[in-house]
Amino acid sequence: MMSPVAVVISTALVLFAGHGLLRRLRFSCSSGPGWFGWSLLAGCTFLAALATLLSPLSLAHPWGLAAGLLVAGFIFKRPHTSEVQGNWFDFGSAILVVGSVAWLAWSKPLWNPDALLRWGMHARWLVESNSLLPQAINSIEWAGSHPTYPPLLSAMGGLTIGLGGDPEVCLRLLSPIFLLALLGIVTGFCSRHCGRRNGVLLTLSLALTPCMSWLERASRMGSEIETVGLGGAAFLADIPLALCLTAAAVLILEANLHPRERAQELCLGLACAAAVWCKQEGLPSILALLAVAAISLPQRRWLIRPSLIALAAFFLWRLVCWDMTVAEGENYLSVGGLGAIAGELERFPLILNGLSAEFGDVLRWGPLWFVTAVLIVTVLLGLVSNKITAWRPVICALLWISAGVGIAFAGFMATGWRDGNVELLMEVSLSRLLIHFAPCLTLALATALHLTSRNNLQVNNQ
């Protein structure tokens, strides 16, 4: 029973530090579940920063990190500037879904190679050598374990193992917490903009999407690759990255629907750093998100500083892991990797076929892509009778989903994994990549409902 206790303690520490940090930044969020999501995000970002800075000195001892979180929580703490309503009852159905995901995670061994050989192994490095980048792995033989993968998830895993959790069981139990945080932020946004009832329904729709919470499928390639619990039940960085991107998206939409506060800019920077430290796709994803917002929304100048924070977070991590090896064919941001996007045109139809199969896979996605398509058509029809300026936030949210698809597309064009075996790579990772921006559909639908509410229609028509 030590593992659940360790998970609870490490999560509580991260929440405590994040809670203090948000209060220091004077961030306001009226929803209890939303505050939970934001606190987890802020706390994890702080933990990742701490592990990044201490790893080169081999000082990232789990107990030291725990003490750092505790001290940060006390130092940052200041009186509340806004009232947080509990409204946990509205979040009950989402908690129930995440509870079942936690049961799935508890019941199933850690099996996914990325979970075992990347995130889980990096977490163990932290425990055994007090560093996410021990010098012992600075050789080409270890390139396949991807030591340059970003620190956030590994630091969280290492902290929990270091507090006494079983190296496998506690990692499994950590994963659903990120899903809960993601749903918390989504429910906070939706309830505020389209009413409590619709907020609950939107959150539940997203939570029940098979590849977000549970997934049972046979491989399209005929092999028996098991994928039950691929989403929230797997110790992978996809749901955490979706959390970071959704948090950033929520802040940008909020700033365009209501008067912007300075705290939003700072918290957007925090979400940007978290995305970059979460997964290697984090930097292109967050930059694409900011670029789309800058193009489609009127408030764009305030996006510059968060962009710079994202780049600073990226270069800090690259500086710390500068001497670590990168697996052959997997340096996507290199000149060769980017050049391959234009040079591997024969992959184009393969990737298109894979994407179309993915969009039509109801067992994996439910009707999510159908809803996206209908929403696009509805918005286009709505533009005929309404001013385009009013619909900008919805268009922006839909463009974010398109950007996510585009990034996945570019990744498959550029990959040199297993000599460019794109079909296999798509089989094992396309669903996961599309998870990153999928929650934006919920935000788009909530914003559209907000704009079509009676009060807002009157304002728009005046």
Place this chain on the structure above:
Amino acid sequence: MRSTLLTLLYLWLAANLWLAATRGVPALVNAGESPWGESLAASAEELPANLRDRKLEDRIVHFVSRRTGQLAPLVKFEAYPATVIEIPRKGLQRAEIIALTRELGGNFALWHLSQGGWRLQEISQ
């Protein structure tokens, strides 16, 4: 237009609830079942002398059989891109498993199973 959006939301939720009821609940109920594929049991005598040419699991079976004097039931899980093999056998010390990985000549991550025994994951790209 608002009614279209709300209909879309209800359809989305209804379809996901149906999927959860028909596929998700059975997945949850069966979650405790072993995901580790077929059991492998091989006799050490059946293995050829040149173990290096044999499949990884055969080599491990041979090694564990030699060390423990018993046939070693292994469970093997073919995951991409790495092979994952569990040796659910108590009594094998860490040093012995490290010796095994040296004999196998590859890179392996070792995990001690909470119920006893070891899991080896071949580190490959």
